[in-house]
Amino acid sequence: xxxxxxxxxxxxxxxxxxxxxxxxxxxxxxxxxxxxxxxxxxxxxxxxxxxxxxxxxxxxxxxxxxxxxxxxxxxxxxxxxxxxxxxxxxxxxxxxxxxxxxxxxxxxxxxxxxxxx
Amino acid sequence: xxxxxxxxxxxxxxxxxxxxxxxxxxxxxxxxxxxxxxxxxxxxxxxxxxxxxxxxxxxxxxxxxxxxxxxxxxxxxxxxxxxxxxxxxxxxxxxxxxxxxxxxxxxxxxxx
Numbered sequence: 001x002x003x004x005x006x007x008x009x010x011x012x013x014x015x016x017x018x019x020x021x022x023x024x025x026x027x028x029x030x031x032x033x034x035x036x037x038x039x040x041x042x043x044x045x046x047x048x049x050x051x052x053x054x055x056x057x058x059x060x061x062x063x064x065x066x067x068x069x070x071x072x073x074x075x076x077x078x079x080x081x082x083x084x085x086x087x088x089x090x091x092x093x094x095x096x097x098x099x100x101x102x103x104x105x106x107x108x109x110x111x112x113x114x115x116x117x
Numbered sequence: 118x119x120x121x122x123x124x125x126x127x128x129x130x131x132x133x134x135x136x137x138x139x140x141x142x143x144x145x146x147x148x149x150x151x152x153x154x155x156x157x158x159x160x161x162x163x164x165x166x167x168x169x170x171x172x173x174x175x176x177x178x179x180x181x182x183x184x185x186x187x188x189x190x191x192x193x194x195x196x197x198x199x200x201x202x203x204x205x206x207x208x209x210x211x212x213x214x215x216x217x218x219x220x221x222x223x224x225x226x227x228x229x
Contacts, residue, residue, distance in 0.1 A: 033216070040126060042205055042219040043160070059218065090159060106217065108159035 001026050006091050006109035013081040013116045021076040021112050023091030029107075030096045032074040036060065036087040037111075043090065049074055050096060081116045088113050119144045121208050123220035131228050134196050138223045140206035141188040148211045150182055150189050155203040155222070163191075165209075196227045 007022045025032065033048035035058075045058030049068040063085060065077040074093075078085060091109040121142045130136055142150065149167040153160035164173045166182035166189055173180050177196075182189045193200055203224050207217040 035219070040221055042121075042123070042221040043207075045216070045218065048216055058216075105162050110158055 003027065004091055004093055004107050004109035006089075006112050008112060009110065010113050011115070013078075013114065015082060015116060017081050018077070018079050019081065021078075021089055021091075021114070023074045023076065023109060024072050025074075025093040025107070026072065027093065027107065028071060029093035030071070031106075032068065032091065032093045033058070033106075034064070034066065034074070034076045035090045035092065036085075037090060038087050046076065046089075081114075083116045086114060086116045119208075119218055121206060121218055121220035123204075123206055123223050125223060126221060127224040127226075129226045129228065130196055132197055134227075135192065135194045136196060136225060138191040138193075138204050138206075138225070139188060140191070140220055142206075142208050142220075143187065144208045144210070144218065146211040147184075147208055149209045151207045151209060151217070152180055152189075152191050153205040153207065155205060156201075160205055193225075196225075198227050198229055201225060201227045 004025045030051045034046040035043040037043050044060045046060055046064050047058055047066040049055045052068050052071050055066050055068055068074055089112045092106040094106040124139045149165050151165050152163040154163055164180045169182055169184040177194045180191045203222045205219055205222045207219040210216045
């Protein structure tokens with residue numbers, strides 16, 4: 001299994017450009033999410049999905065769109081990039097949570113480092 | 118607004134020292150608290166804590182949760198340079214999702 005894959009690894013954009021960060025997983029996980037990580041800010045949840053066709057906003061959704069047409073793929077779209085979106089982006093997936101004491105570990109992709117000039 | 122706050126934000130120690138990292142939370146639908154270690158790339162899972170007062174241990178790392186005072190600590194004894202990393206705590210919500218909210222992280226540097 002490849003686990004969680006993200007492409008590209010690095011990207012430089014100009015302000016106003018659009019792009020899509022790709023995320024795919026081959027573990028048949030229902031739950032997928034996108035985080036951004038900035039120095040001193042931890043990981044902040046952008047959007048998440050509990051299954052194909054179902055998405056919801058996280059803590060910092062503005063400026064980002066997502067869709068989930070298949071279980072495997074969860075792309076993140078920047079419609080008009082801004083310098084404030086310079087960050088490292090992580091995609092993660094897991095099974096949906098089970099019983100109260102169970103935890104379905106989140107598997108993280110390797111990250112995409114995005115710079116917006 | 119739900120939040121998870123970690124302290125200190127950064128810490129420099131020498132090999133052999135013991136460190137304590139703190140994580141406090143204010144979350145309306147708390148289920149469990151998680152600790153992760155992040156080296157150069159993606160976070161890796163360390164512990165999940167759901168019940169108060171039950172210590173989880175893995176080698177030189179241990180962690181405990183206090184649900185009355187709404188905090189958790191992560192202890193690392195006899196630190197080594199390989200412990201240098203960002204340590205993240207996160208809270209998982211109740212309900213049938215995997216949604217997490219993370220703290221800011223504590224950057225630990227262990228000097229030889």
